[in-house]
Amino acid sequence: MVLSQRIHEAFKGTVERITGPRTVSAFKEKGVLSVSEFIIAGDNLVSKCPTWSWESGEPSKRKSYLPAEKQYLITRNVPCLRRAASVEEEYEAAGGEILLDNEDNDGWLATHGKPKDRSDVEENLPSMETLEIRQKETVRSIPSYFGGAEDEEDIPDMADYEEADNVIETDAATLQSTYLVAQEPDDDNILRTRTYDVSITYDKYYQTPRVWLTGYDESRMLLQPELVLEDVSQDHAHKTVTIEDHPHLPGKHASVHPCRHGAVMKKIIDVLMSRGVEPEVDKYLFLFLKFVASVIPTIEYDYTMDFDLGSSST
Amino acid sequence: MAKEGSGSILQFAPFQSSVDEGFWHRLSSLKLNKFGIDDSPIPISGFYAPCSHPQVSNHLTLLAESLPSDSNEGSAMPAIIRGNRNRCSVPGILYNTNTMESFHALDKQGLLKAEAKKIWEDIHSGKAVEDCAVLSRFLLISFADLKKWSFHYWFAFPALALDPSATLVDLRPASQWFTLEEAESVSAECNEWRNSSETADVPFFLVSIGSDSRATIRHLKDLEACQLDGQKLLFAFYDPCHLPINPGWPLRNFLALICSRWNLKTVRFLCYRENRGFADLSLSLVGEALITVPQGWREHQSVPNAVGWELNKGRKIPRCINLAKSMDPTRLAISAA
Missing domain, CATH: 3.40.140.100 (Ubiquitin-like modifier-activating enzyme ATG7 C-terminal domain)
Structure with missing residues (x-):
């Protein structure tokens, strides 16, 4: 972690300790949430999108300003069938540009802008073959996080222990080879299908929700957080998405840094209001997750809900 | 498509396991602070939910809450938090050994049979009708190498085999x-x-x-x-x-x-x-x-054959996860510097 980031974390931690949680609503004015509004919005998300649920997390990490059984929200086993990088190429190949906010392009909503210098793809129109090859390479070249060679060479090779004696099971009723495969019987899919646990915590300092990602490979083994960045829109990887300690769970997890969340949400709320839609605070997380989808476009978590987004659309 | 496979043997897709990092963290802490070298089996809970996406199956998931609480003041609290719709709790048992050798020496067939017997008995006592989650009872064996922060483990989801198959x-x-x-x-x-x-x-x-x-x-x-x-x-x-x-x-x-x-x-x-x-x-x-009810099933005498050791990428080997990155104090100190 960069030093400036460290210093900021220390500062943020101190501020969080000495200031009380927000109690007055500033949702329309600043795009932020008070603790009780976070609970209201979370309850609504859980009831409309039942794949989400509240959890209490590690008892030692519980935040006293949140109810014990509503510490954070989580949806588990969310499929991610393709890497974000390859999706972006496809958009670009199709000449697509998705800009939700043109006038003030601050890098948050402009998720699939012009391609940056990509010397590895000769033209703007990559053929299907080059796409395929790239995908395979990205996925296959990754050293496996666990059991990876690194400095673990004294872990005995499990193959030595392959048990002929102990676990002989011949059973006609067991379906052989059930990988987590996407529908087409295509070898590639085995490599590409990842799943995610997506969690939302309340960030007391920024007074906004914060999204965390825990990735798993096709055999449901934990992915190194750095590999999670492959599923983040490349404009955001390493910049707005950072790897930090989860406030309620052990280990390092990738997270969409919340420093701009309030401003972006304020902008979304302003757009809604200019269209004559009165935003309600219990819909905050739906709007929030909609915008987070621009950062993690291929992770298919659930935030669908019928919105009245006003008449015009960009 | 409608009648596909008719007249053929009914084949079931094996359960797949998924272990949250939090589970290993709590197991390590329990091992160090509570269990010591006591390697008696530990009752644990797994969680699962119906498939919720057309392209991925759900798993039997272990979380930190699958284990008893590791804090001392917390021991008065119920060890297992009641499930919710995304977390149907299933009873399981954990055999955590003290050495790699004893991990490999475990009598896997015997342990699987013992769990299958519990299911069999719950079926006949009627417990499985009252508390149906016991039908999916599972077994986990592990060796937690706390010096290297690596965990060797193997799941079994015991299934009573119908003979002949359905x-x-x-x-x-x-x-x-x-x-x-x-x-x-x-x-x-x-x-x-x-x-x-x-x-x-x-x-x-x-x-x-x-x-x-x-x-x-x-x-x-x-x-x-x-x-x-x-x-x-x-x-x-x-x-x-x-x-x-x-x-x-x-x-x-x-x-x-x-x-x-x-x-x-x-x-x-x-x-x-x-x-x-x-x-x-x-x-x-x-x-x-x-279904042809197998011989002897109605007399409830002998426990039927059971299968269910989870394969690791198609092979009969245990899984291993190394958590040095999030557990090794030296590495943590370096990354924090």
């Missing part, structure tokens, strides 16, 4: 099996079952459809009521599997229960699956299986 008469998407009216009623009732905190984590249930095409859902213990009012009776379960032509693993012991307790030879079952948290009958399956 054969499939019919299997198709539930949306094709029900009439439109029935399908609507089944979806509505299932959604209600899943939304009520009383029933959301009850993974086995009965669906009956009256002559008015209206569906009713009941607990297993209310089978007689179902048989009275139902023209169509289905044995339903939360299916973690997403595959279009195979039911998931929990159906195996469910069939064992159905044929040994209720002595049915033809069983109609519903593999209940969801999309985005709501009943999805095009993803759910309805099937009809023929």
